[in-house]
Amino acid sequence: MNNIIEVKNLTKKFGDLVAVDNISFNVKKGEIFAFLGPNGAGKTTTIKMLTTILHPTEGQIKLNGFDVVKEPTKVRQSFGIVFQDYSLDDELTAFENMEFHGILYGVPKKIRQERIKYLLKLVELWERRKSLVKNFSGGMKRRLETARGLLHHPKILFLDEPTLGLDPQTRNLIWSYIKNLNKEEGITVFFTTHYMEEAEKMADKVAIIDNGKIIIEGTPADLKEKTKTQSLEEAFINLTGHQIREERANPVDRMRMRRRAGFRR
Amino acid sequence: MMKIYIIWLRQLKRYFRSKSRLIGSIIQPLLFLLALGFGFGPIFQKAGGGNYIQFLAPGIIGMAILTTSLFSGAEIIWDRQFGFLKEMLVAPISRLEIMIGRTLGGATVAVLQGIIVFIISLLVGFRPQASFWPLALIFMFLIAILFCALGTTIASLLEDMQGFQLIMNFLVMPLFFLSGALFPLQGLPQIFIKIASIDPLSYGIDGLRASLISGTHFGFLTDFIVLGGIATLFLVLGSYFFSKMEI
Numbered sequence: 001m002n003n004i005i006e007v008k009n010l011t012k013k014f015g016d017l018v019a020v021d022n023i024s025f026n027v028k029k030g031e032i033f034a035f036l037g038p039n040g041a042g043k044t045t046t047i048k049m050l051t052t053i054l055h056p057t058e059g060q061i062k063l064n065g066f067d068v069v070k071e072p073t074k075v076r077q078s079f080g081i082v083f084q085d086y087s088l089d090d091e092l093t094a095f096e097n098m099e100f101h102g103i104l105y106g107v108p109k110k111i112r113q114e115r116i117k118y119l120l121k122l123v124e125l126w127e128r129r130k131s132l133v134k135n136f137s138g139g140m141k142r143r144l145e146t147a148r149g150l151l152h153h154p155k156i157l158f159l160d161e162p163t164l165g166l167d168p169q170t171r172n173l174i175w176s177y178i179k180n181l182n183k184e185e186g187i188t189v190f191f192t193t194h195y196m197e198e199a200e201k202m203a204d205k206v207a208i209i210d211n212g213k214i215i216i217e218g219t220p221a222d223l224k225e226k227t228k229t230q231s232l233e234e235a236f237i238n239l240t241g242h243q244i245r246e247e248r249a250n251p252v253d254r255m256r257m258r259r260r261a262g263f264r265r
Numbered sequence: 266m267m268k269i270y271i272i273w274l275r276q277l278k279r280y281f282r283s284k285s286r287l288i289g290s291i292i293q294p295l296l297f298l299l300a301l302g303f304g305f306g307p308i309f310q311k312a313g314g315g316n317y318i319q320f321l322a323p324g325i326i327g328m329a330i331l332t333t334s335l336f337s338g339a340e341i342i343w344d345r346q347f348g349f350l351k352e353m354l355v356a357p358i359s360r361l362e363i364m365i366g367r368t369l370g371g372a373t374v375a376v377l378q379g380i381i382v383f384i385i386s387l388l389v390g391f392r393p394q395a396s397f398w399p400l401a402l403i404f405m406f407l408i409a410i411l412f413c414a415l416g417t418t419i420a421s422l423l424e425d426m427q428g429f430q431l432i433m434n435f436l437v438m439p440l441f442f443l444s445g446a447l448f449p450l451q452g453l454p455q456i457f458i459k460i461a462s463i464d465p466l467s468y469g470i471d472g473l474r475a476s477l478i479s480g481t482h483f484g485f486l487t488d489f490i491v492l493g494g495i496a497t498l499f500l501v502l503g504s505y506f507f508s509k510m511e512i
Contacts, residue, residue, distance in 0.1 A: 051355050053512045072508075077357040087348035091279045103271040104356040132282075 004029040004188050010059035019045045021212035032189045034203035038240050042212040043192045082149030084160035090134035105152035119147040159191035196233035210240050268358050272366025280374045294329040294382045322386040323474040324446030329382040330375045334409045337371030338416025364504040372409035379405045393477040400476035407492040408469035414499035421506045440466045450482045465495050
């Protein structure tokens with residue numbers, strides 16, 4: 001049993017809309033797994049279900065051997081997450097946000113103090129640690145968010161577009177920190193990104209989801225070989241571009257289009 | 266314990282950093298205290314009720330605590346909109362702990378508001394019997410915990426601020442007016458007393474009044490048991506709905 005994430009026939013419907021359509025996949029312990037897909041493909045919905053804040057319509061998820069629906073508390077003890085959108089408290093300072101997180105996750109005081117200092121320095125916010133987050137720019141908030149997600153060292157780390165909007169320097173620093181966590185502590189990393197070169201460089205395994213379905217899974221090399229392309233980016237466009245054309249006629253898309261038209265009116 | 270403490274601390278920090286909240290939530294009780302206190306004072310005196318400010322002040326303290334507590338649930342909705350709720354919901358902490366931390370935080374803020382109104386009422390002429398002091402604080406806390414838990418429970422079922430405001434306004438007025446905060450329950454029509462006795466705030470105001478100026482309608486012990494019981498019920502109910510919450 002070395003699969004730390006097991007997803008079986010997972011489906012999520014919002015009314016008539018099928019956001020995630022009967023997907024199954026496994027992530028091995030210690031793996032860096034990239035979950036890729038165009039906008040609205042179902043990535044975030046899947047992560048929400050994996051992290052217990054959204055209930056699946058059908059199917060089963062096991063994290064670290066625990067069922068996500070039946071044993072949410074045990075599941076929550078197993079993972080950490082950096083969200084795609086803001087989840088900071090604006091009325092607290094950068095340091096207080098870190099401290100709140102550290103205590104909530106039971107990081108012992110000494111380690112907490114050390115890591116907060118280290119991480120805030122890493123994302124260059126140590127000087128601003130006493131400023132209220134509401135005075136931060138978008139990029140600063142993003143950096144703080146990522147730093148906060150790395151404060152405790154869980155078994156599985158979910159990163160929903162962790163490097164979005166970061167400059168290459170910071171992105172590099174953060175990735176080397178994550179890589180190190182993965183190597184030194186055997187932490188499994190599950191991440192989404194729109195930077196294909198990032199996925200190609202970092203991921204042991206890649207899955208591409210489109211229109212709620214996983215269309216391909218394998219190592220970056222596998223994917224390039226299967227699509228006969230030179231880079232993951234080409235492979236991705238090749239695969240998802242193809243898919244959109246094929247999917248255009250399905251009822252979900254037609255409904256989506258009708259909805260959009262309806263909103264415009 | 267640390268986890269509950271940090272949630273509690275967060276709410277206090279937010280409270281002290283928001284000056285407008287500090288001031289805004291005192292204005293309404295102050296208005297009630299002055300307008301009603303001095304407006305009805307002479308009539309109350311003539312009817313043989315004694316000093317009306319003396320009677321009214323515990324009721325207004327209760328009112329300040331009621332509104333602050335109920336509206337503290339709104340923070341859940343803010344947290345949901347600003348995304349911070351996610352941070353709490355994915356954390357390895359039981360929903361009951363979140364509920365307790367939040368309720369204690371909101372309750373502490375509400376009691377502070379109550380104390381501010383109490384001090385103002387002293388300036389207006391309210392003279393409590395000093396020996397009962399600690400009891401009044403206990404009742405203030407019970408009222409605060411009960412309505413914080415209720416506010417949080419309602420907020421965890423809603424997603425938008427407008428709906429919450431509407432329900433709260435719909436709740437605050439009847440809870441307040443039917444509680445005997447403004448008039449003695451003794452000698453009222455039977456039907457009114459029945460209604461007042463299903464309003465949890467009645468027991469809070471009664472306990473508060475009994476400990477500040479003596480004279481209880483339901484009896485100390487009843488007040489205490491009813492408030493404590495309902496508060497526990499709402500806490501459990503709130504954590505149940507909290508555990509069902511999705512984002």
